[in-house]
Amino acid sequence: MEKNRLFRRARAFDYLENEDRYLTADEPPELRFGFVGCGMMGQEHIRNTLLVGRASVGGIFDPSRKSSAHGLKLVEKAGHPVPAIYTSLEEACADPATDALIVATPNFTHLDVMQKVVGSGKALLIEKPIATTVPDAYEVCCLAEQHSNLVRFGLQYRYKAIYAEAMSEVFKRRSVGHVHSVNMLEHRFPFLDKVGQWNKFNAFTGGTLVEKCCHYFDLMNLFAGGAPETVFAVGNQAVNFRDFTYDNRKADGIDQAQVTIRYDSGVIGGFSLCMFAPGSREDLVVCGDTGRLQASEQTLPGASLENRVEVWQGENGASRITTPSYPPHISNAGHHGSTFFEHVAFADDLVSGKNTGPGPAEGFWSVVVGAAAQQSIEKGAAIDVVDVLPAAFENGLLQHNGMEILP
Ligand SMILES: NC(=O)c1ccc[n+]([C@@H]2O[C@H](COP(=O)([O-])OP(=O)(O)OC[C@H]3O[C@@H](n4cnc5c(N)ncnc54)[C@H](O)[C@@H]3O)[C@@H](O)[C@H]2O)c1
Structure with a gap:
């Protein structure tokens, strides 16, 4: 058995002298990360950085003291060296001790932060x-293109156990054959x-279908194997935050939607959103000419996570049901383990020089679908994707890849 992180973390071996440790020997982190934005997601990134153990926390910048x-506190509690507290983004960028910056600031700040961090030359993992808009997303991609180091965007749902397995089934095992709908x-x-x-607020998020649903549009784009051509959506603010105001602004994010997408690969896609469910449930259904795959993840209130992947092959092969999962300490570290594996891949790529994505192309097309869907709701009409692309758009820059992270 190889040395691995699982053994290293086990407290049961704390009684051993260092010279008696092999499987459980501590290995010093080879990388150091700076953190920009340390709210809910920034803290999840710190937790996972420490859990993976490949990088230390070099510094933190967040204008909110809390x-x-x-x-x-997360770093101190884990017994790691106290990181620097930067007083500005410029200071975080200039710290020669860090290899990468992990950016987890609100959506509307991403372009502004990107404009500043590209000059740092550091590897970037940006949420x-x-x-929040297609032109801004394109500008972020152009900046990423000029950047001298790795640029990764936080579409880490690709690493959820059910979707990693679904990718393997559809792309490696070809379990459903040629894909026709997602x-x-x-x-x-x-x-x-x-x-x-x-x-x-839509002005700060880009709209719910950009903010939240870019994860799902990224996965749909991936399984559809093409670029979105037409998007039609209906949706409204049915239940949530209807009386909510903040700084004299009235909440305007939609909380339910149905989105239909036609891809240039011939694949048709559908997405359903409800944000007032008393629990959480995700489903992916991919239908091909020789099979059907359904991947689902649900947490009923008070119950633990249930994962399930079903593959139906009829007379084409063995149908099966599996329950893909990660160890609980990984699954509980955030977004059902996907953030942990996002960090493993990021550290692997930093060390190996590979770039396994998701990068600018995936980030861009996921925003395009979300923004087109928001526009479709406002206009009450289908949107041709070419009409939301910026005038300067060059397709060559943003070709889909995204297959490289297949497990
Ligand atoms: N990948 C995922 O699954 C996932 C999940 C949740 C949130 N997110 C994304 O992460 C980002 C942060 O979301 P959150 O939930 O942590 O929000 P949050 O409000 O909890 O935290 C944001 C933090 O950023 C700080 N901040 C604001 N402007 C800043 C700036 N210019 N420089 C440095 N810090 C700044 C705020 O003070 C705050 O502490 C958003 O883009 C969000 O969409 C991603």
Whole structure:
């Protein structure tokens, strides 16, 4: 058995002298990360950085003292060296001790932060959505293209156990044959509280279908194997935050939607969103000419996570039901383990020089579908994707890849 992280973390071996440790020997982190934005997601990134153990926390920048204090506490509690507390983004960028910056600031700040961090030359892991509008997303991609180091965007749902398995089934095992339709569903609890409540307002999020659903549109784009051509959506603010105001602004994020997408690969896609469900449930259904795959993940209130992948092959092969999962300490570290594996891949790529994505192309096209869907709801009409692309758009820059992270 190889040395691995699982043994290293086990407290049961604390009685051993260091010279008697092999499987459980500590290995010093080879990388150092700076953190920009240390709210809910920044803290999840710190937790996972420490859990993976490949990088140390070099510094934190967040204008909210409470957020940075919570990030600091996570590092101290884990017994790691106290990180620097930067007083500006410029200071975070200039720290020669860090290899990468992990950016987890609100959506509407991403372009501005990107404009500043590209000069740092450091590797970047920037949260989704890459920006709140298509032109801004394109600008982020152009900046990423010029950047001298790795740029990764936070579409880490690709690493959820059910979707990693679904990718393997569809692309490696070819379990459903040629894909013709992709459907997804997200039914969940309302948006949570945030610093400044930015997530209740379209001007700060890009709209719910950009903010939250870019994860699902990224997966749909991936399974559809093409670029979105036409998007039609209906949706409204049916239940949540209808009486909510903050800084004299009225919450305007939609909480339910149905989205239909036609891809240039011939694949048709459908997405259902409900954000007032008393629990959380995700489904992916991929239908091909020789089989059907359904991947689902649900947490009923008070119950633990249930994962399931069904493959129906009829007379084409063995049908099966599996329950893909990660060990609980990984699954509980955030977003059902996907953030942990996002960090493993990021560290692997930094060390190996590979770039396994998701990068600018995936980030861009996921925003394009979300923004086109928001526009479709406003206009009450189908949107041709070419009409939302910026005038300067060059397709060559943003070709789909995204297959490289297949497990
Ligand atoms: N990948 C995922 O699954 C996932 C999940 C949740 C949130 N997110 C994304 O992460 C980002 C942060 O979301 P959150 O839930 O942590 O929000 P949050 O409000 O909890 O935290 C945001 C933090 O950023 C800080 N901040 C604001 N402007 C800043 C700036 N210019 N520089 C440095 N810090 C700044 C705020 O003070 C706050 O502490 C958003 O883009 C969100 O969409 C991603």
